[in-house]
């Protein structure tokens with residue numbers, strides 16, 4: 530068992546027994562569940578919309594090289610610059626280089642999972658650049674020194690009382706402030722940062738190939754301020770975020786908002802196609818888009834796992850997952866949690882280190898059921914388990930136990946050798962680890978042959 534795997538099990542044990550945690554997360558997921566059906570009403574044929582979205586992403590990923598080059602060509606025409614980063618280290622170096630050129634001391638950031646993936650904030654801090662999260666949930670998490678808990682709602686595990694306590698400790702505010710008052714405090718602090726920052730960093734919900742632009746979806750307006758106030762705007766986006774055409778947004782924007790938060794459409798949806806043009810008054814003077822691979826091409830090369838790149842990061846599979854609801858987001862020990870995180874993390878990081886996540890699933894299929902782009906998540910989890918075994922990442926004891934199991938179950942005379950009680954004792958001894966988190970295995974008292982004979986006699 531690897532260290533990441535034993536840490537995961539230890540944390541899961543603690544979290545699943547934490548009733549207060551469960552109550553908070555269930556409360557927030559119940560609110561989500563109450564509004565999602567309202568958002569779904571806007572689709573006259575939801576099944577068709579989901580199928581179309583999957584097909585569009587399929588087309589984009591099957592021609593990814595062409596789509597990215599088309600994006601680059603169009604984006605360059607409006608004065609933007611595209612940088613290609615093979616891994617996290619290269620992306621960080623590119624960001625640092627730009628920050629140094631701009632003499633950047635303070636940087637404002639809108640919510641972006643990909644910058645979490647490359648651990649941008651820690652890197653900037655080490656290089657003496659203040660990086661301020663401007664999304665309220667992310668701001669709360671940054672104040673608390675925690676990573677996001679959920680890919681859409683980063684502070685989902687905190688109650689309003691927790692946030693009031695945190696603000697009182699870190700910002701000296703009154704413990705009795707209401708959520709509205711707390712929001713105003715954050716707003717006041719952040720407004721000041723927008724005007725100071727030399728650089729703004731955002732992610733991209735979509736990279737639009739035909740017009741050479743990126744699309745950002747958010748509810749607070751902080752994303753717009755982060756890219757419009759500072760003189761330099763840097764976008765960090767995974768290469769899989771591509772959609773072929775701007776027209777596809779008419780499908781993806783409502784799908785993302787409905788499945789992400791239950792809204793018909795998110796409050797701010799922005800298309801940014803480059804820096805400020807000569808006839809424009811607003812916007813940054815320079816704009817860069819960093820296209821990050823960071824092992825996504827490993828997934829692309831894997832014909833079975835490729836569809837996990839269709840993900841639009843709506844978070845619906847996390848909210849639907851019985852495992853996530855019990856162990857929470859931080860337990861996964863990875864940037865992307867829940868079913869989609871369990872599918873992609875072994876490929877983005879390391880199969881050996883993260884294969885255990887694919888076993889943290891009841892395989893109920895609820896994740897697949899709710900995914901707006903119809904990714905076969907539970908089957909991909911099974912596929913990961915298969916790949917882990919095929920590539921030899923299983924212990925000798927496990928291999929030996931399954932070999933014995935296979936031998937016995939393929940041999941009728943061995944299966945008939947003893948009664949159920951003896952089999953129970955032998956098998957439960959061999960599969961000791963099984964019982965740590967599951968009930969014992971129970972064999973029928975009579976063998977299959979005995980039962981068959983009795984039935985035949987009757």
Ligand code: SF4
Nearest residue numbers: 840841843844846900
């Ligand atoms: S896998 Fe599907 S449900 Fe899960 S976050 Fe991605 S798009 Fe949403």
